[in-house]
Amino acid sequence: MNTTPLTGTTTRTPVTRTPITQPTIDQADLARLIDSGVKYAMGGWVDVHGRSKAKVVPIELLPKLLDGSERYTPRGITGFGVMEPQEDESVAIPDPSTLRVLPWDRRFVWMAADLLREGEEPFDQCTRSILKEQLRLARERGFEFKLGVEIELFVFRPDAVQGPYLRPVAPSGSLRPSPAYDTEATLDAADFLDELVSAMQESGFGVYSFDQEGGDGQYEFDFGYDGALEMADKVTFFRVMVRQIAKRHGLAATFMPKPYTEAWGSGHHYNMSLESTTTGENLMKDADDPRGLGWSRLSYAFSAGIMRHADALAAIVTPTVNSYKRLNPRLADGTASWAPVWSAYGVQNRSCMLRLPQNRPAIENRVVDASANTYLAAAFLLAAGLDGIRNDLDPGEPVDIALLDDTDSARSNSVRLPRNLLEATEAFAGSELARSVFPERFVREYTAMKLEEWESFHSSVTEWERDRYLFSL
Template sequence: MGYTKEEIIRIVEEEEIEFIRMQFVDIFGQLKNVAITASQIEKAVNNQIMFDGSSIEGFTRINESDQCLYPDLNSFAIFPWRPAQGKVARLICDVYNPDGTPFVGDPRGVLRRVLKRCQDMGFDTFNIGPELEFFLFETDEQGRATTRTRDEAGYFDLGPLDHGESTRREVCMNLEAMGFEIEASHHECANGQHEIDFRYVDAMDGADKIMTLKLAVKTLAQKNGLHATFMPKPIFGVAGSGMHLNMSLFKNGKNVFYDEGSPRQLSKTAYAFIAGLLEHARGFTALTNPLVNSYKRLSAGYEAPRYRSWSASNRSTLIRIPAVRGQSTRVELRSPDPSCNPYLAVAACLAAGLDGIARGLTPPPEVTDNVYDMDESDRIAKNIDALPETLEEALRELEQDELMMDVLGEHVAQHYLRGKMKEWKEYQTRVSSWEVEKYLVTY
């Protein structure tokens, strides 16, 4: 729904909204906000709310710290989980410099630049449909997160086995009150694991909705005495959490991935897009899978895609083409996980696909066999290589991919690589529980 400045000011007054959260995202995908009272709403919608950018990792230095929040008026929404008295609303914002120029380190700006490139190539809309998985865990007596769950449900099970069902239902109802169209929600295969999918929307709105969904899940879980986590692999020996990303491209209102007369009913544009994704998959993995822990999910099986390959139906491949065709034809990338910064991840995927289209790339042959059952010689024979196995390897691949570095821009690329390499080095120095169990007594 579109709003004008005047409408937002009127709604704040009529609904007796007391606080407005001016939300933005740092380069590592953490949601930030500046909270203002209702008396400041006129300043807010006129781009006059400022904050200290030097306090946000990867933003600005102390001597150039002032930055401005430019709210996306269409993002205005009231948080339905807040009480009727003392209502709280939010506005999702772009970050600007005091001179009125966009801040180069704003993740929304990174995605906006790639969407402009998409339009310059003649495409109207890039749609995404993400599938977010997460765990609901119990908390201890002090309210701290654990990895315990009394949940005994499995894939698609329902109560009474699914003890998180009521929280998941509450999340869906609250999100629909905020304008989401929830297509599906269900229990996943691991104890305590859940998935919520919303209807595809344009890329910017989709990235915004990913951040809102994560906030809603965490907030409502906490309200119900649970802890929600989007950590990719919180427990050894069970499935990790992914964020499969469905993508489609439109021109003159028509899905350009669909070609009724071709084999598999996929167009040359679709094949080129797939080829671009495969070409840059190793380069963008540090963005779609940004944590040390992300690689525990990718390397552990449980249908997590590890090898660069594609198929029209095979779920062991990195890229799958779901069965529906026509306006719903889409490319599903199965490697991303929900810890990613959605603006950077979506920008990287779109840029990779557009590169495939611009260069007229052709993907390798479709893989119909189970990739997990192949031995190394089979994969080599079929020219199937693996995604990076560690965050460090992924960061090296990102640094060597000129397109991905260009997508991020010098500022974001520099701070992202530096921050994530610091994370990797910190991980290397820590002593894990596995090491203690393996070596403490033996040696």
């Protein structure tokens, strides 16, 4: 990707491995958990797809779990890499600061865990450790990375999938042209939504709002921003929570970005900001902005770094074949989707990859979708933004026109994002920045996994192809 307004070079920094101090838990806290009826504990390490993986121990063994009693052979179990028979096992070290009693099943507590090799060296597929390392590097430069995530997902009735469609939970969900913000469509799903939002509140999410989104059976949840690691832990817990609570209501929840052709896409818009490690001051705004927009030079450089690396970032923030069915400026009926396809930034411009909203001091990345692993996406985006700051990159002037596929890129000061997973994966494989964020074997095996995913999809003959070519050729 060649973004002409952006100047400077990437400084390649070797991936380092930070030892992790083993945590403990107070005996009085353990006794209170037991007295409250908790029976089991799990420390969930997070795989490359963002799913929590864990063994379960009786609650009395929680201190041993925190000391690393549970071992795993994680490579290959999610299609990522191949486990060699002679490899050492990995040890999960839970973080007790993330301990949450499951609101829907109080017999269990869950914690986010780091996955280590023997000793205290992070396993090269530990997505949480990858983010922690980038946060450490940011703090060395005086920055705390804060993140807010707007979560969108589809909820449907799994026993009533109708051909290429999902049957939404809300009977009012077939409103046209869109059920977005419809009061009755939200109330139709009130039993499920009430239990989920109550669980979010009990778990410390600080819910701002929730609503019926633009797709049938699609919902959005907005809640308080946090440190990037804490937010990634919350999103991981949310994924477990929403699926489990949906099942209690005879429903299913999916983070597939675009579950059927006519659907709206599910994004996870990232609202990113930097704060000073010494003063806690938000560094994104500046009343003396020469552009007159109220943003700081640091914000522009951070944005430019993300724009510069947008093609390689795509392999992590839009990581599936299906992701690129969402990244289309128009829906199937021809109406605007607001899904960005250009590595541009704009003020309030929802067709850009990066938006500078007027109501909060954070840069909104609208490309990230619901299938992304939050730890990996946050780590790579932070590294790209810091690369922009380090090289004092400039993103050019903001875009104030709707960016569609036929937009003149020279006129819009932007570059077209990858059109499919193959383009994104090839950019990731060739990225020096990726090799400064992820271990070498991670880059190699992630690339292989994504190429296999693309080739498997590309070798499948679809109904669209038969409809178009069977009798016309």
